[in-house]
Amino acid sequence: MINYTDILREHNLKATPQRLAIANTLYTNGHITIDSLYEVMVEKFNAISLATIYKNINLMLENSFIKEVKLPNAKSVYELTQAPHSHLVCTKCSAIEDITIDLNSIIDTVTKTSSFKVDSTNLVLSGICKKCSNN
Amino acid sequence: MINYTDILREHNLKATPQRLAIANTLYTNGHITIDSLYEVMVEKFNAISLATIYKNINLMLENSFIKEVKLPNAKSVYELTQAPHSHLVCTKCSAIEDITIDLNSIIDTVTKTSSFKVDSTNLVLSGICKKCSNN
DNA sequence: TTATTAAATGATAAAAATTATCATTTAAAT
């Protein structure tokens, strides 16, 4: 259990118990959908409102405390903001892995080829994870 | 105006006037949201139902006639299925460009590093397009 | 500590997005 009080405040978010729990849920789960997050949160706060989940997710996105990851053929998942990275998604078991890939050479090529100034990247690689290829 | 009758049939889709119009709208627009597609279609068929749009988009996705492109901070857009490619999205004017980028070296690295078998890629590069950097 | 205040929460309504249902129409194959 990490104490996210200060980090929340750095992102201009009051450190409410609900938010601290959301932060820890994201920390322990890595990536989670709104639905699953709500399920987990209901166990911790039996009276939490779904509206609180949505409002906090949106605020946390606006304040860059978390990031949304849009996946092909699946609902978005949310993760704590970290260093920029890409994602591996297993089409068999739906597991999601973070992976740091150096995309600079690609960005350079794009800049030269198309005179488009790249500011950020979103890369999702779909396929079969290690576990599933062994089973 | 391209005649998509045969191509639709190749994808196990009856060539209805509505579907032919959807195909042509995607062809001329390149990328379009559900909402915009509906607006365009209403001009061509004043009695078309939004349900028809949704049902066709879903069928066309299932039959790989079209692809969904998930964009950061925006609604999904749909495009005719083409050779695999990536997307450039301008954060100023929201323009979307197709771009073919060779990701094989990256895929190779991932395979070796993480023993994850990559089957498909989804790459969106956000930034400033040529037009907007000049204005 | 306690008091103050702006913000967060929970309950719920409202809105938006998507899917389901079904009678009617139509594309495609006799």
Next chain:
DNA sequence: ATTTAAATGATAATTTTTATCATTTAATAA
């Protein structure tokens, strides 16, 4: 021209997300 399975349009139902508002609470300062 006939037949039939599928598509369409109208609309209801469901799902997802946002808005509203009374109450509670975190954060700040006295």
